[in-house]
Each structure stands twice: as structure tokens, then as C-alpha cells.
Amino acid sequence: MHKEPLVSVIMPVFNGRDTIGDAIASLQAQTHARWELLVVDNGSTDGTVDLLADLQDTRIKVLLEPQGGVARARNKALAAMEGHYFCFLDADDLLPPNSIAARAALLDVRPEVHFVDGRIITFDHRTGQVISDRAPRFTGPPYEALFDMSGPCFFGLTWMIRRMPGVDYRFPEHMTNSEDHAFYLGIARQGTYAWVDEPVLRYRKGRSSATSRNERVHAGYRDLYAHMLRSDPPPDDALLRKAWKGIRRIMCRSYLKEGRPWNALKAWCEAPPKPVIEQQ
Secondary structure, three states: OOOOOOEEEEEEEOOOHHHHHHHHHHHHOOOOOOEEEEEEEOOOOOOHHHHHHOOOOOOEEEEEOOOOOHHHHHHHHHHHOOOOEEEEOOOOOEOOOOHHHHHHHHHHHOOOEEEEEEEEEEEEOOOOOEEEEEOOOOOEOOOHHHHOOOOOOOOOOOOEEEOOOOOOOOOOOOOOOOHHHHHHHHHHHHOEEEEEEEEEEEEEEOOOOOOOHHHHHHHHHHHHHHHHHOOOOOOOHHHHHHHHHHHHHHHHHHHHHOOOHHHHHHHHHOOOOOOOOOOO
16 A cells, blocks of 8 residues: 655744644645644744644644744754655645645656645635635746746745755745745756646735835845855856846836835846855
8 A cells, every 4th residue: 555655844933823723724634644744933922832732733843943033943844854745834824635635646656856836825814815826837947947036936935845865955044035935946956846736825915014024025035136146056147137137027016016116216227236256
């Protein structure tokens, strides 16, 4: 009898008591039952840890990483995972019932595929109403596609990933935005990308917004571009131009949506970061 592969699910959380119960329940309702959940609490003060302590499920492991940031929290879980495959779930999102099974099944039968995605359903956190149902637009080696900032294969941490022996899976801890994109770039040359035509994530939208957020996102994109420059081997100039054009377009639209045309103009005219030349 074929044994289901163990799938590790990585979940960082900070003050997620209001939503984490639903997120974990969506995991417990999966048609694929052989999983482990590594929850890394980032110093919650709202009773999240107490809620987690009351869960009676031996597949759930709770780790503590107080105030270390989301990248460090995910790295702690990645270092402790034991699964054949792994994926991510934020504490305010949900997995449709067949999310794990559908992606793992594709990885089982196609050894050349290392990353499996699927449709992402975005819903309003207040009403539950579906805002969008988005499918990937790409199959194949994903490295170059990740420089296309229109998102043919990137909507966030929605990939299920084949875990390779000897690989140190790590997020760049100095980044506070776009660290997920940078993480994918670091592993994208390992294999090909494919997707299943069914929902793999229900993404909750609208829980918070602030004018200052765009500045943080803007800085994160600059960090992402700098990360691209440091890739080994480095990307060619055409890929870098495509990435920077996409970043400018995203930030220009974001500032215009906020009613900040001057910031939009500055974002559109902004020059890309230059490579850092190390001192000999």
C-alpha cells in the first residue's frame, strides 16, 4: 500500500488568536492526513500561545522565536521540518480541503517538478465574499519567470516544494518585505514549476491598511532587486531591466491608488539600486 508522503506546513504567527484557529482547522480538514504543522510564535501577547497549548493534535509542533521577525520564524521551522515536501500557511489564511493532496500527488508522479502551485482565492475578511480567483500563467523552470513582476508564477508563499537533501532552506532575515520572492529565487533553479487547476489557498484580504505601508513595500522591492543583483550566477541585464520596470509599475500604481501622485512620479523615475562593490 502506498504511504502518503509527509508534508511539513510552516506557519509563523504574531498575535493571531482571532484567526489561527480557523487556519489550523482548515489544515486538519485536509484530505491528505499525513502532515506536520510547525507553528513559530513571534512573541505574541494576545493569548495565541495559550490557544496553541490547548490543541490536542500530535501533528502540531509549537516553536518560539520572540520578536525575531517573520523570516527568522520561518527559518526556525524550516530547520526543524521533517517532511518530504513542504509548504506555507499564514495564520490568517485557509487551505481548501484538497490543497495538500492535489499538490503532493503531482510531485509524487513527476520527479522533474519541484514546485507545485494552484489557484488562489482571495476573500474579504469581513464578509467572506470572494474578491478574485487567480490561476498561475506559467509552467517550466521558474527562475527567469520570477523576474517578471506581473506574477505569472508568484502570488506569495503558495508553492509546495520538494525538499532536497543537503539544501539549507533559508529566508533572507534582513528583509521585511519581498523576502518570500527572494526565497523562491534562491531555490528556483532546482527543478521545474507546475500547477494544479484547483484552489490551494484562500487568502484573507483587508485586515489592515496604512499609508506608511507603501513605503515599507517600496523599500522591500529595492531590497529584492539588490538580492537579484547578488544571485550566483548573476542574471543577465534583460532580466534585471524587466524586474525593475515591473517594480516601478507596481509602486507607481500603488501610490496612485492611495492618491499620492507625487510619490507615484518619483517611483516611476527612480533609478535601480547599484551593485555593491566589496572592498578588497
